[in-house]
Amino acid sequence: MSKQILVTGGTGYIGSHTVVELQNEGFNVVIVDDLSNSGIEVLDAIEKITGKRPAFEKFNLTDQDKTNAFFEKYPGIAAIVHFAAFKAVGESVEKPLEYYHNNLVSLMNLLRSMREHKIPDMVFSSSCTVYGQPEKLPVTEDTPRKPAESPYGNTKAVSEDIMRDFARATEGINCIALRYFNPIGAHPSALIGELPVGVPNNLVPFITQTAAGLRDELKIFGDDYNTPDGTAIRDYINVVDLAKAHVVAINRLLNNKQKASYEFFNIGTGEGYSVMQLVKAFIKVTGVNLKYSVVGRRAGDIEKIWADTSYANNELGWKAEKTLEETLKSAWEWEKHVRNIR
Ligand code: UDP
Secondary structure (H helix, E strand, C coil), X not given: CCCEEEEECXXXXXXXXXXXXXXXXXXXXXXXXXXXXXXXXXXXXHHHHHCCCCEEECCCCCCHHHHHHHHHHCCCEEEEEEXXXXXXXXXXXHCHHHHHHHHHHHHHHHHHHHHHHCCCEEEEEEEHHXXXXXXXXXXXXXXXXXXXXXXXXXXXXXXXXXXXXXXXXXXXXXXXXXXXXXXXXXXXXXXXXXXXXXXXXXXXXXXXXXXXXXXXXXXEECCCCCCCCCCCEECEEEHHHHHHHHHHHHHHHHCCCCCCCEEEEEECCCCCEEHHHHHXXXXXXXCCCCCEEEECCCCCCCCECCECCHHHXXXXXXXXXXXXXXXXXXXXXXXXXXXXXX
16 A cells, blocks of 8 residues: 655645655655645646646645644644745744744644654655755755854754754654755646746746836846846756655655764755856846846845755755756746636
8 A cells, every 4th residue: 555645835936846756756645734824726736747636635734633633633744844834934933923933833743743643754845944054065954054144044943953853862753954045947737837926036936027027127136146147046946846855854764874863964056156156047047138237235134145955965865956947947838727828
């Protein structure tokens, strides 16, 4: 019998791609999502891609009674991939309590349920935001964490600490945190992808929406950074590559290959690209004439970061495979699908 995996936040951007990869690997998936930042139609898209419709339950995991009832209803869950969380950096500055409550209480409810229902394994979505602006690049897992720039970033750091302490203290509980760099792109089918509500904060959705005519022009935040072309550098990872890292992490836990009760890995490509390089690559692969201008720096942005992925490569046997070009193309194909552009 195939193992059942709970994917929280499974209708969201990274969650939906991970559900697809888990189902492709033969896992049986049940999604919990409150649909606060995603739509139920994602289930149709997942079914279209994989031929299988995941089970779905709509509720918010901060509700302990509903969480308990869920685990009573699904007694066969073997492991959890936990994505469900608020993720808007700017909004977290405005609403810190909501962010701490939602992101931390849901994690603690899940961990308690794992203990009660003897579910040993969890993979958690963390972020390279925990490194802040590192002194030395690329960033390895030994790079020290820095105080978070935002309540959102702090929820990731505190979540890591909660998992580490709980896994250490609780026999039979193992957790892996994956520290994502910048996830971009969409599934090659163009049936699932990133769908931000309102004006996108992130670079690639803003680019594709501008290319689709929804926004007048892209504003590049700062060209006076200490980088070759003056624009900020990030490590942009294809969302399907990222989704596959979760499948590898789940298999590592299910097969008891973990080296410690709590582990964390950098999940990036190992390559840094500047905003300007990314914009030029987008224009080149899509042929779209993208309007852009340079404005001042955005508050809270760091200058440059990219991953040293050797630990993930060697220890997980996972590696990002897609090129930036095909990833940007997939983002554009998805935007065209959403906007009915041919
Ligand atoms: N960026 C930009 N214009 C935008 C959105 C983002 O120039 O409209 C830049 C941003 O300053 C950063 C990079 O693109 O240098 C990636 O930003 P994003 O918000 O996608 O991810 P972050 O690394 O901030 O989490």
